[in-house]
Structure formats: structure tokens, C-alpha cells
Amino acid sequence: MMKNVISKISSLAVAAVITSSLFVGCTVKSDKPDSNFNGVQIGAITYSWRSMPGTAQDIIDYCIETGISSVELMGDVVEAYAGVPGFSWPENYDQMTDEERAAFEIEREEAKKKIAQWRTSGASAEKYAELKKMFDQAGVNIHIVKFSPANWTDEEIDYAFESAKILGADGISNEIGHEACKRLGAFAEKHDMYAIFHNHGQPGDSTFHFEDFLAYSPNNMLNLDVGHYFGATGKHPNELIEELHDRIFSIHLKDKTGKDADPADTNAPWGEGDTPLEDILQLVRDNQYGIYCDVELEYDIPKDSDAVQETAKCVEFCKNILL
Numbered sequence: 001m002m003k004n005v006i007s008k009i010s011s012l013a014v015a016a017v018i019t020s021s022l023f024v025g026c027t028v029k030s031d032k033p034d035s036n037f038n039g040v041q042i043g044a045i046t047y048s049w050r051s052m053p054g055t056a057q058d059i060i061d062y063c064i065e066t067g068i069s070s071v072e073l074m075g076d077v078v079e080a081y082a083g084v085p086g087f088s089w090p091e092n093y094d095q096m097t098d099e100e101r102a103a104f105e106i107e108r109e110e111a112k113k114k115i116a117q118w119r120t121s122g123a124s125a126e127k128y129a130e131l132k133k134m135f136d137q138a139g140v141n142i143h144i145v146k147f148s149p150a151n152w153t154d155e156e157i158d159y160a161f162e163s164a165k166i167l168g169a170d171g172i173s174n175e176i177g178h179e180a181c182k183r184l185g186a187f188a189e190k191h192d193m194y195a196i197f198h199n200h201g202q203p204g205d206s207t208f209h210f211e212d213f214l215a216y217s218p219n220n221m222l223n224l225d226v227g228h229y230f231g232a233t234g235k236h237p238n239e240l241i242e243e244l245h246d247r248i249f250s251i252h253l254k255d256k257t258g259k260d261a262d263p264a265d266t267n268a269p270w271g272e273g274d275t276p277l278e279d280i281l282q283l284v285r286d287n288q289y290g291i292y293c294d295v296e297l298e299y300d301i302p303k304d305s306d307a308v309q310e311t312a313k314c315v316e317f318c319k320n321i322l323l
Contacts, residue, residue: 032139033069035315037322040285041292042315043070043143045252046077048297049307056081056131063140066312071140072173072223072250072294075147078163082127085118087111120155128166135168143292144196144223144250146173150180157184161191171196171249173223176213185217196249198223201265204232210240214247221247225296227254227267230275234259237276238283241291250292251284253277253314255299267299269310270317281321293318 035042044066046059056077063071090096090104118124135142145167147160164172171194174180184195197220202208214220222244226237241248255273257266270277284291295314297307 033064033067034139035067035069035319037319038285039288039290040281040318040322041070041143042068042295042318042322043072043141043292044068044295044297044311044315045072045146046074047146048295048311051301051307056134060134060138060140062308062311064138065308066315068295068311068315069140070143070292072144072146072292073142073167073169075145075149075160075172078128078131078145078167079124081131082124083118084124085111085114087115116153116156119152119159124159124163125166128163132167142167142169144171144173145169148172148174150174150177150184154187157187158191161187161193165191165193170194171219171221173198175200176202176222178213178216181213181216181220185220188219189217194219194221194249196221196223198252199225200228201232203229204259210244210247214244221249223250223252224248225252225254226277226280227252227256227273227275227296227298230258231256231265232259236279238279241280241283241289245287245289245291248289248291250294251280252294252296253280253318254296269299270314277317278321281318285322 046054049059049062052058052062054077059071059073059077063069087108093101093104096104132142145160145164147164149157149160149172152160160172171188172184173196174184176197176199181195181197188195195217197213199222203210210222214222224237224241229235229237229240255268255270255275255277257264257268258274259265261274267273281293284293295311297311297314301307301310
């Protein structure tokens with residue numbers, strides 16, 4: 001059974017759902033996407049479409065086009081929809097003089113204060129309720145929001161969990177690290193949600209143990225990137241999945257070459273690398289672990305294609321294995 005937490009939507013969000021006339025009279029579509037194959041929910045982290053326009057409506061359209069019915073949604077997408085104050089990193093940062101960088105840092109600190117104030121003002125709750133309704137109408141679930149808030153203020157972290165709850169997610173995700181796991185685990189318990197942590201190549205270090213990070217809180221979970229894990233260690237991920245399946249909320253799927261390959265630890269189109277994706281998907285299916293399995297598109301996109309077309313190929317790859 002898919003892991004769930006009880007949603008406790010704020011009164012403001014509830015009011016927004018009730019009073020919003022934006023969706024009144026809409027007919028529920030019968031052609032909603034469905035990427036659950038034999039009990040395995042295949043989805044995507046929306047980072048996969050970073051090379052394409054990335055509004056909330058764009059993301060919904062990509063889900064429909066690829067047949068994806070659940071996503072790990074990037075926080076910048078939801079905050080842009082809700083009207084977060086804008087801030088952009090200068091393209092010429094590397095060419096800036098010391099004086100220009102000092103002036104930019106002052107500007108950046110001021111922008112961070114404005115964004116923090118916006119996040120904690122409560123103004124976004126109505127927009128997030130509206131956004132959830134858009135995804136619901138399209139038949140797309142949001143199982144994680146990747147706010148990556150470990151370095152935010154306490155009030156902003158509360159905002160991250162509260163906002164993710166309004167959006168229907170079971171938790172927020174962040175890159176793995178001791179301070180992040182210690183800090184966010186406590187907030188996850190407070191909000192009765194999950195703090196979900198993503199790995200890169202850290203497991204290649206013999207002193208790295210996932211259990212150390214999970215120990216900070218029973219509400220800490222893993223977003224296990226099997227491509228990074230395999231590329232860094234050369235180990236079959238299934239042993240780890242079997243051992244920690246009840247602490248793995250989601251898996252990032254990608255195909256990479258192995259640790260000792262030439263070239264080593266390199267992204268590849270699915271089926272051309274060495275990551276045992278078939279074994280992984282079949283393990284999750286045969287044991288009905290209820291782990292979300294999300295495409296993370298990172299290999300080079302062919303010139304005659306785009307990220308949506310390639311994601312659709314990855315979904316079909318999974319479907320052919322699972323059915």
C-alpha cells in the first residue's frame with residue numbers, strides 16, 4: 001500500500017477550495033493519465049523537464065503527454081505559480097569584479113529577506129489550494145515537493161511542510177546530509193509528514209551509511225537514486241532496497257555505467273547503461289513495496305527529440321518491464 005500521511009489542510013486553504021470559482025462547472029476528464037503498472041507507481045521528478053518551459057501548466061501538460069500520473073514537483077515551479085518575489089543569478093557572475101560581487105551579495109541578502117517574508121505571510125496558501133485543484137483535474141498526484149529547505153529559517157521550513165500538505169504531498173525532499181536530516185526530521189514529526197532525502201555519489205564513500213541519516217527521526221525517509229548509487233559503488237541496489245524498503249519513500253530511476261566501466265559512472269539512455277533497472281522494478285513489483293519510482297532524465301537528449309519525448313520513452317521502458 002502506498003505510504004500516506006493524514007492531510008491537515010489549513011483553514012485558509014479549505015476556504016480557498018470552497019470559494020474559488022475557477023473550476024466551477026468543469027467536467028472531470030475521463031482520459032486522465034495512469035502510470036501505475038501492476039502496483040508500481042511510475043512518475044517523474046519534474047527536474048527532468050528543466051530544458052523546457054516550466055510553468056505549472058507546462059508541467060501538467062507534460063504529465064498528460066507522457067501518461068504520468070504522479071510527480072515529485074520542484075519547489076520553484078509551485079512558488080512561481082504562487083507569486084514568489086523574483087530573484088535571478090547573474091549570468092556574468094564569474095566575470096564580476098570583487099566590488100560587483102560584494103554589491104550583488106548585498107542585493108541577494110535583501111532578496112532572501114523578501115522571499116522569507118513572503119513565504120511566512122500566508123499569502124500563498126490560496127494559490128497552492130488552487131494549484132492542487134489544477135493537478136487533481138488533470139489526474140496527476142503530487143507525492144513530493146522538492147523545496148530543499150534545510151537552510152531556510154524555522155518559519156520557512158514550517159511553510160514548506162504546510163504548503164506541501166496543501167498540495168497533497170506526503171513530504172518534502174532535500175539533499176542528504178547530517179545537518180539536513182537532523183533538522184528537517186524534527187519538522188517532519190511536527191507536521192506529521194516525511195522529510196525525504198536524495199543521494200548523489202556519497203555511497204561510494206565506505207564511511208557513508210544510509211542508516212546513520214535515517215536514525216535522526218522516524219519521519220526521515222529516502223529518495224534513493226539507484227543510478228547514482230550504482231555508478232558510485234558498483235553494487236546492485238536491490239540488496240539495499242530489500243534491507244531498507246520500509247524507509248525508502250521513492251526511487252529515482254536513471255541508467256548509468258558502473259563504477260569500473262569505461263567511461264565510469266556516466267549517464268546513458270535507458271537500456272544502454274549498466275544499472276539493473278529491470279531487477280529493481282521487478283523487486284518493487286513482486287514485493288509490492290509501495291515505493292514511488294520516478295524517472296529522472298539526465299542523459300543527453302538527442303537533437304531530434306526533447307525532454308518530454310525522452311521521458312515518455314522511459315515510462316514505456318518501465319511499463320514493458322512491469323506488465
